[in-house]
Amino acid sequence: RGMQVINTVFGGSLYQDINVQYADKKPMCHSQNEERSVTTQTASVVTDSLLYSIVNCNTLPINSIHHQAVKRIADGFRAVAFADDGICEAIESLYYPILGVQWHPEHLSEADAAGEHFDNPHRKIFGWLVDEAKIFSRAKRIHHSSYVIDSHCDTPMFFHYPQVNIVENDKLWVDPADFGEKDEPPLLYEIKVDARKMRQGRVDAVFMVAYIPQSTPADETYGKADRLLNTIITQAKGSGNRISIATSYAELCNNKRNGIPTVFLGIENGCALAGNLDNIDYFYRLGVRYITLCHNGDNLLCDSAMQSLDTHNGLSEFGRQVVLKMNAVGMMVDVSHVGEKSFWDTVALSTKPIIASHSCCKALRNHPRNLTDEQIRAIARSGGVVQICLYKHFLADTDVATVADAVRHIKHVVELVGVDYVGIGSDFDGGGEIAGATSENQLINITKALIKEGFD
Structure with missing residues (x-):
């Protein structure tokens, strides 16, 4: 049966x-x-x-x-x-x-008369x-012997539902209107990233970001980011070591040795700085280790890849100061979402490696959010990484994107610049989800698919 x-x-x-x-x-x-x-x-x-x-x-x-x-x-x-x-x-x-x-x-599996069973x-x-x-089994061994990191998830977007946490979640009813989707009925949703799912998927660490929509009033951006980040910290401290915040590689190593899933902190959209460079120092002390310079739409820092009005023709003067300040304090500059002129301004200015925390390859899917081959090469030359996003519209021009599509993008980066410059930034709980890897506990399915492609 x-x-x-x-x-x-x-x-x-x-x-x-x-x-x-x-x-x-x-x-x-x-x-x-x-x-x-x-x-x-x-x-x-x-x-x-x-x-x-x-x-x-x-x-x-x-x-x-x-x-x-x-x-x-x-x-x-x-x-x-x-x-x-x-x-x-x-x-x-x-x-x-x-x-x-x-x-x-x-x-029906017995050997034939000659004792053979191969056919x-x-x-x-x-x-x-x-x-x-x-x-x-091989995938599990790889995850055990490596540091497996998902560089971008948006789980804090759901913190306005009081039952949502970073440790373990049940399904909950959510109103799509809370996320800008009008005229859609409530749906039963399962949070895609928490400590339990990280353990199931054998994922060592995730970057949880405080996502600030571009529509957020300017006088509310800093406070919103601060509240979201502190909620993550408070939940981790109250988890009884079921999950832990880390701010360094050494802390990640220690957590892995002790079997504790790790959360790193990030900010998605530099508007959270509210035009104040000193806020970079504050967020760094809080534990933030990267800021995505913008989201969909231009902000005070730069022009965006989406919904741009070419406000600054690339990085603004404030954006330049932000990049240099982030370099100085040791915070990664994330160029996912930035427009192409903003990207090249950042590459020319930054003295430290830059990252794309959740982006895909324009050569495989012509989307304004994706990176050209030259951009991918520039990131690699800087010593940074391109983290492939599991958002279906970035991966494929089809109704359903799959693990095979994600693997195609990973292989494309490998063929361009090598295996050291590519990873995964799932965008789970922010729209990221593909058939075969719908949440953090299924991320190991990408490892299995890569093994089948000859990666080992």
Whole structure:
């Protein structure tokens, strides 16, 4: 019943009794009297499926011992094998390594008369499962021996819901109007980043940012950032060491040794400085380790990649002072969201490495928020990194972006400048979410996909 359970758990439905509910289709006998090692039916396999790539045949002799069957296929799955009467005999996930078959391959996996089993298609299904387990095991070892950091998440955006915290969350009802989405009904939402999900995904650290919308009144930007950052700090201090704030590499190392997920602090949108350079010192002492110079729309620092009016023709004079001050105190300059002229002004001015905390490659997806190849090379020359964003509109011009799309962008950066200059800035809880990696506990799926591409 494994396939039926998979389909039901993910929201599909079943025929409770084939002979009753499928009677008008004149069903075959799906409860054979023969031994389970005897094949009594044939399944037709869809040729562009994962199952076909495993068994390497489009018709497969099977046994049949069931009176229920999959009816409506769960979202995110597809039917990939059928009996002669149309009953679904196999389903697979579109985005995860999940495969369910209705027959019992464990009884059809014996070696042939010569003692060989390499060409037994049923045995190959178990071989695929073992290979997937080996890849997952390898991914876990990589995460254990490395420092795995997600450089951008927007979880504090949800702090106006009092139950939201950085340790562990239940699903909650949210009003899209709270985030500027009008005429949308409330939705049941699951916070994508917290300590529990970080442990599940074997992620050592995340940069949680205080995001300040460009529409925030100028006299409220500093206070809003301060409140959000202090909420993160207060929650971490009250977590009983279930999560910890860090301000340095040494503190990250110590947290990892002790099995404690780490939060670094950031600010998204330099308007949080409220035009005062001294606020850089304050935020640095508070623990902030990068500021994204702007968001969507020009601010006092620079022109944006989105909704720009070319207010400053790049960095403003105040923006130049900000970059130099950030260099002086040891705070990273983040150029995600900045316009191209602002970008090149920053590159020319900064004496320290610059980062793009959550951006993608314009060569693969022509979006104004994405970076050109020359920009990527410039970041690498500075000693900085390009952190690939898991926002579907930056990754692909399709309705659904997947882990494969994220891997394409990662590989593009690697091919341009090398593996040392690329990472992941998920943008979880700020719009980031792709099929196959929808939250922090699934970030390891990107590692698995990279292993399959030859990274090790």
